[in-house]
Amino acid sequence: MRILVVEDDNLIAKSLVKILTDQRYTIDLATDGQAAWDLIDCYSYDLILLDVVLPKIDGISLCRRLREQGNKTPILLLTAQDASTSKVIGLDAGADDYLAKPFDFQELLARIRALLRRGGSALPPLLKWRNIKLDPSICEVTRDDKLLHLTPKEYGLLEIFLRNPHRVFSCSALIDQLWSLEEPPTEETVRSHIKGLRQKLKVVTDDPIETVYGIGYRLKAPESEKKVKSAKLAQSTKSKLTNHHSSSPSTVSQVWEQVAENLSQRVAVIEQANSVLLTDKLSDELWSQAKQEAHKLVGSLGMFGSNKGSAIAGEIEKLLEAEGKFSQAEVKRFSLLVVALRQEFQRLGCEKICEDEAPLLWVVDGNREFTEELISLATLWGMQVEITPDPLIARKLIVASSPDAVLLDLSVNDTADNAIKLLTELTRRIPPIPVVVFTDVDSLTDRVKIARLGGCRILKKPASSFKTLETVTQLLQNRRTSIEARVMIVDDDPQVLITLQHILTSLGIKVFPLNHPQDFLDTLEIASPDLLILDVEMPDINGIELCQVIRNDPHWNKLPILFLTAHQDAQTIQEIFTAGADDYLSKPIVEAELVTRILNRLQRTYIIRNS
Known part of the structure; x- marks a missing residue:
């Protein structure tokens, strides 16, 4: 697919070219309307990504001219002007869709895919999986020539998996394929349709859909394909984790590295204007330049996930749009906004650096052949590995390194006692470090013992390097989802709210505290939490009543x-669970117990949602 990007902001243009190239699109770039017109005259494009505010020929005029010439190429307009009138003018000029800056890369890619799909394509041949056949020409599914009755969405899901037998689809990718942008479903709806499809297929054949935990769904591979070498499987899995329907953190971070300095210079221009404004009258030239840089930052910062930075830049732009002298209050507000803009830019830079760090796996295992193979394979999975055969030494080293996960061998009798002590220490840390336990025994008694000590996963020896890294990846994915979760807390004691917020925020969890139950429903809608924490006793409306609601x-x-x-x-506990509670904690709160209970609950919720 060939896409023409028409954008005069070089930072946004570079970002778009990088992101779209990584999605396997062929990209041409024009920085003004006339250059775009010349390129369109010479080449055929599948889609045009068109900024509205352009030199020489503006985006609206270019769009109108193309339609007057009979050019039917899909056009997606991009602009920082979010007014309804601007949208109407753009769509009336012939644009197919409209996206306001700042926009999310994922939404941009979804809209591009939607526009490209509208062109249609030739009907594909008969699609098969074992004894199941799907005929796209008549939209029928048969098993041994007997018709299967599927809903339109179930049919669509099966067709997607049969068309792409080697690809993993996340729920969001399936939404992009099967649902319109105007009425997108929740991921829970997608999972419900997949469950319905599975139930209908299980009646007549094996389940053809495989759940890849933490990633999505794919078509089950034939047995012969499962015997390929683990290194190839690892590389395949890694590529699916960053498939062409998603923009990976590392890709965005690479773009950030290329444009961060230029963005900083834009902030510096606004800072210079602020310095002059505090001591003297701002020149027309510097005023205009600062206004222009603020306008560009509205889109640039938003594209890198900083809605706050985009909003601050927008406020600065509004102040500068008022031609004339600032009042004393406006000068003060302008200065505060400029300081906030620099702080947000610095925060965003630190965040992008952190995003690009590979997870660290610490392996406590003396099997040299296995660990060497593991190190080699881990590189393909984007993972760092440290090896320490002796658990006694590992106890000292791990404290300093704080790994993301630990692989611990409990099968060597000479070091078993120290390994058990290490396991206990790791699981009692706040937050606990997840541990995958290697063992050569598989009795229920041994499994219970490991579970009591806090082991998160158990692998029976011998296990392949691929299986080991797959287990670690699933564990990290579940944990990362838990830490990125949203938790709402309702308690009338402000001190309890402050304490819980401090504990959970330190884990990276987004916390929404509330000490007035009367505002419960409004806060619930805003927070959209993954977990709700309620105090039992509160004035007016107690926690049990909120639970029933x-x-x-x-x-x-x-x-x-x-x-x-x-x-x-006993009566209080019974009332709690009768109302519908999942768990409870006794006051006073023990921090370690609180963290463990919450993380475990969030991880279980994530697994259930993706099963």
Whole structure:
């Protein structure tokens, strides 16, 4: 697919070219309307990505001219002007879609895919999986020539998997393929359709859909394909984790490295204007330049995930649009906004650096052949590995390195005691470090013992390097999802809210505290939490009543709920669980227990949602 990008902001243009090239599109770039017109006259494009504000020929005029010439190439307009009138003018000029800056890369890619799909294509041949046949020409699915009755969405899902037998689809990718942008479903809806499809197929044949935990779904491979070498499987899995429907953090970070200095210079121009404004009258030239840089930062910062930075730049632009002298209050506000803009830029830079760090796996295992193979394979998976055969030495080294996960061998009798001590220490840390345990025994008693010590996963020896890294990846994915979760806390004691917020925020969890139950429903809609924590005793409306409200709501009734209570009597506990609680913690709160309970609950919720 060939796409023409027409954008005069060189930073946004570079970012778009990088992101789209990584998605396997062929990209041409024009920085003004006339250059775009010349390119379109020479080449045929599958899509045009067109900025509205351009030199020489503006985007609206170019769009109108193309349509008057009979050019039917799909056009997606990009602009920082989010007014409804601007959208109407653009669409009336012949644009197919409209995206306001700052925009999310994922949304941009989804809209591009939607526009490219509208062109249509020739009907494909008969699609098969074992004894299942799908005929796209008549939209029928048969098993041994007997018709299977599927809903339109179930049919669509099966067709996608059969067309792409080696690709993993996330829920968001399936939404992009099967649902319109105007009425996107939740990921829960997608999973419900997949479950329905599985149930219908299980009646007549084996389940053809495989769940790749933490990633999505794919078509099950024939047995012969499962015997390929583990190194090739690892490389394949890594490529699917960054498939062409997603923009990986590393890709965005690479773009950030290329444009960060220029973005900083744009902020510096606004800072210079602020310095002059505080001491003297701002010249027309510097005023205009600062206004232009603020306008560009609205789009640039938003593209890199800083909605806050984009909003600050927008406020600065509005102030500079008022031609004339600033009042004293406006000068003060302008200065505060400029300081906030620089702080947000610095925060964003630190965030992008952190995104690009590979996870660290610490391996405590004396099998040299296995560990060497593991190190080699881990490189393909984008993972760092450190090896320490002796658990006693590892206990000292791991404290300093804080790895993302530990692979621990409990099968060597000479070092088993120190390995068990290490396992206990790792799982008691705050937050606990997830541990995958290697063992050569597989009895229920041994499994219970490991579980009591805090082991997160158990692998029976011998296990391949691929299976080991696959297990670690799933564990890290579950944990990362838990740490990125949103938790809402309702308690009338401000000190409890402050304490819980401090503990959970330090883990990277987004916390929404509330000490007035009367605002519960409004805060719930804003927070959209993954977990709800309720105090039992509160004035006016208590936690048990709030729990009942949640369980009676068709949208929220599956939300996990954890109670905090100073009462441990049987009646209170019974009332809590009768109301629909998933768990409870006794006050005073023990930090280690709180963290463990919350992380475990979030991880279980994530696994259930993606199963």
